[in-house]
Amino acid sequence: MISVARARYVALVLLVFTVLFVSYWPSSMSEIWQAALCDLKEKTSSHNYESWFQNIKCRRREGRQFFLEVRDEFQKAWVEENYLDLIEDSLVTVTGASVEITLDAESTYASKAQHDDVGGAFQIDVEDEPVAARMARMPEEMGRVQMPAMSWDAPAAPEAFGDLADFDATQPAPKAFEERLVEAGLNPRHDFEEFVVGGSNQFVHAACSAVAENPGKSYNPLFIFGGVGLGKTHLLHAVGIEAMKANPQARVVTMSAEEFMNELITSLRQKKMNAFRTQFRNNCDVLLIDDIQFIAGKDSTQEEFFHTFNALYHSGKQIVVTSDKLPRDLPGIEERLRSRFSWGLCADIQPPEMETRIAILEKKAEADGIELSKEMAILLASSIxxxxxxxxxxxxxLGAQASLLGQPMSMELARQMLDRMDIDQRNQVNTPRIIEVVAREYGISPVDIRGKRRTRAISKPRQYAMYLARKHTDDSYPRLGDEFGGKDHTTVLAAFKKIDELIEAKDPEMCSIIDRLENLLLG
Structure with a gap:
């Protein structure tokens, strides 16, 4: 009798436990995936979560196999290359069991885009294998790109650029091709063939190639941002040149934001606004605007550009814009414009690494007939x-000086020029310089800062150096991780956030430390 009562008691306890477990543990496919997304959000930065995970859908589940769907082949290639293990870990955390993931792109995305309220800014031709292949080979540098989720009020982009198959290649061009490039505001030398591709610009180069191959369809608008002199203008012109090569009838308009404003002012003064609007809204298939940050605080110019943007976008025309900052970081730019700049793809261009700088010098030397030794290329590339x-x-x-003086290109001549220019590597604010200054101040070696020892005497200076490197250089978090001895980029991110929060809170000790190090660094 006792054993029966005990058995009933155990059964009742198990029943209660099962009810509670089922009530509080995600069971449906939707609940499991939402819980996994929450876990991913905790494990990644908000930037990466919004760019790569937020829009992934769980279409079905068969036992322990989850069938996930991403927006297009571009995202599929990138997620498979960089994040599949992370997604699997989150699903294992939620389900408590091993899982398998099958990742697919929306097979009918292009046809659905016209009926989808999300809009067509992320459309890509999934048959474009060369671009897709390039995407799969992208380096894992997550600070290089922002591909934000589509704004829900973004209108769909019609496919109205024009069928390139309609172009009759047998018809003679009315003008020489190079002359048409100049009339479109393009520099014929700034094509893709002349652009040196490396790890720092591989992603944005591939994005520009995709846009040039499918204007108005892939990544519209394309927003390129980065520091001065890194190749934004070159890529902007390369898009226009490639579009005109594919379709010589394409109407490409290229200008800086300052030129756009000046033309607007002239049109207002001469009462020719109808002609101005016709030029930009009706007689334009590809609009290329350089340095959009110039229109900050210029309300009338922003108003006109806003309506121009809308007219072109709704007509399926391609828009490419360059800037020195992300859309959200542009001061003095109206929110409605910043939002539209983020409808498509935002990709940044980073300072080139050593190998790319050497390749740039060698290509330039060959084009201009300058004799450049390997040693001299290394000297110049390491200094600038x-x-x-x-x-x-x-x-x-350097080549001009050697020619005018009748001297050969020598290392001594190069060093003298660098000294006069005051750009010697030791005087530049870069990550190696920051590590050197911090190490010297705390009586340790740069090897210690790049190493794995975690004693307080080393870990604190290492965190200071990471903060200063992120603040004073354009290096991405993954690149900084490499500079600090192969650390994970999240380690650098955590160090920066920790010190930044103390600075924001005006912690006297931390403010004093950073001020002292910055004085040493900046002189």
């Missing part, structure tokens, strides 16, 4: 790190 324009300019000046 963050500005491609300055790097090429230094080579040209």
């Amino acid at each position: 790190r963050s500005n491609v324009r300055e790097l090429e300019g230094t080579l040209i000046r």
